[in-house]
Amino acid sequence: MAGVTDAPFRALCRSFGAGLTVAEMLTSDQSLWHTNKSRLRLPHADEPEPRMIQIAGGDPQMLADAARANVAMGAQIIDINMGCPAKKVLKKAAGSALLRDEKLVAEILAAVVQAVEVPVTLKIRTGWSANCKNAVTIGRIAEQEGIQALTIHGRTREDKFSGQAEYDTLAEVRQALNIPVIANGDIDSPQKAKQVLDYTGAAAVMIGRAAQGRPWIFRQIDHWLAQQQELPDLTPLELHQVISKHLQGLYATYGEFMGIRVARKHFGWYLNQADMKEWRTRFNAIETATGQQQLLNRIFLQEAEQHARTA
Template sequence: MQIGTVKINGHAALAPMAGVADRAMRLICVEFGAAYVVGEMVSSKGLCHGDKKSAELLTLDDAERPAAIQLFGDNPEIMARAATIAMQYKPDIIDINMGCPAPKITGNSSGCALMRSPSLCFDIVSTVSRAVNVPVTAKIRKGFDSNTVNAVEVALACQEGGAAAVTVHGRTRDQMYAPPVDWDIIRKVKESLRIPVIGNGDVNSAKEAARLYELTGCDLIMVGRGALGAPWIFSQIEEYLANGTLLPDPPVPKRMQILLSQVTLAAGLKGERVALLESRRHAAYYMRGLPGAAALRAKAVQIKTLDDLKALCNEVCKLLK
């Protein structure tokens, strides 16, 4: 499929996940076959005010392309200015966050709060599209709440504003991340739009990926939490869609090796102190479901150095012998 002029070679994209899907995680997912990745959301206001923290969030590695930078905000002109600044980092695509449910974001009329005003969604997409020369996309939810399910209307407004694709997460804002996910809303959006639709929500296995394609007719699927501690989900999806073969998860020692590579990469990119603090969360994801996982997680929260992480990974491998 193609998003505007950007060709996507593969069937599953990595969802933007603030605080977890950093450059290291994205690069590992791409190694396993993620066809497209979206960076952690960046504040349009922060970017326009020269916020230094944004630089690491905005930096894209050539090896992770095609990649999008995602912006959040509620003011079309500020969003457009932020998009122009973000262009220094050479994103292939600019994505607009219209789905974040966090009160900190929606309280500032951003993220999913934008869905309460389809005309503002139109204004933001059209103003940003005029400001940059890469495709602009939007990531929306089913609606703001169960009384205002308007994904089709908002997606149409984005399309009219010039969006090159729309991602739909099949949950309302008040559901946050709780079940059930509604894939049927993705089908309805797909049937209403000319531009590609990316389906998102609760794809945690290759079979679920196939089912989301089948039920919705979407053009691409996007995986978020299913890739946490399991970047190999992308190769499983590709293999299953191509040949119907279900690849097993890698054996535990291999999983620990992948965790170590991801954290070592992150340490090189953002420094050992920050990367190792963040590795506690990643370690817990990679150790999910292992016997004694609760005790391992308790140890993971003590990790301070790469050596601590290596020791924990060795312990996991020994425990399973």
């Protein structure tokens, strides 16, 4: 979710009931932390608690040093990414590429756990490929090396995001470990969240892509789990307010030039309906924050007028 779960988006998800948000994946190579992207991901002290930071890399010492540096900046939980299937991450022998080397996994986990006094967690996939599903083995290594919680995406590295996530492996890992196991992958509704929790015995679910353009899904899941009642999606007025608040957060974080560009993808996710294609095209052509806000207001004013005529 790098490039998506920035500070404004995390704040929005927390406001809708997300129990824990994770900062965007950060390389363990500190020589690259001078870039604009990395600088925006590094300050942690102003983030609401608990502050959870995710790091990626393939060198135990570099990961340990990166964890220590992030804790010094205010991180309260360090999450190690061994689940990302992106090519640019795999080329660095990081992310899910590490699942092929169980010895290196153990060395990395031991180094990071020993480097910091805060909890260290791990995110993995079910394995490298359909013929190499070693999540149970990796989970046991993680528990032995002091990892406090394990998140598993129900696909292999080879699957990337194709097909459907499977949860049998997650259930096996949960049975094999004593540490909390968090389920991830294709959880896109309150009903699916409960189904996965019941089937796997997981301690929690992690929502990724399903929150894009729908951050209120956390509130809906929480309500369904507690009350077995379905909460509706936002009203047009509520959606207008949420998008406007999100856009303002993006402008404040990135500045106007980058903020309006980052806003385009989020706006597209919010209005991901066929009849909104023209609005998305027009929004993407706007080069000012004021112009984006004005178009947003116009869209929802028109929606309100149409609703009033048909009511």
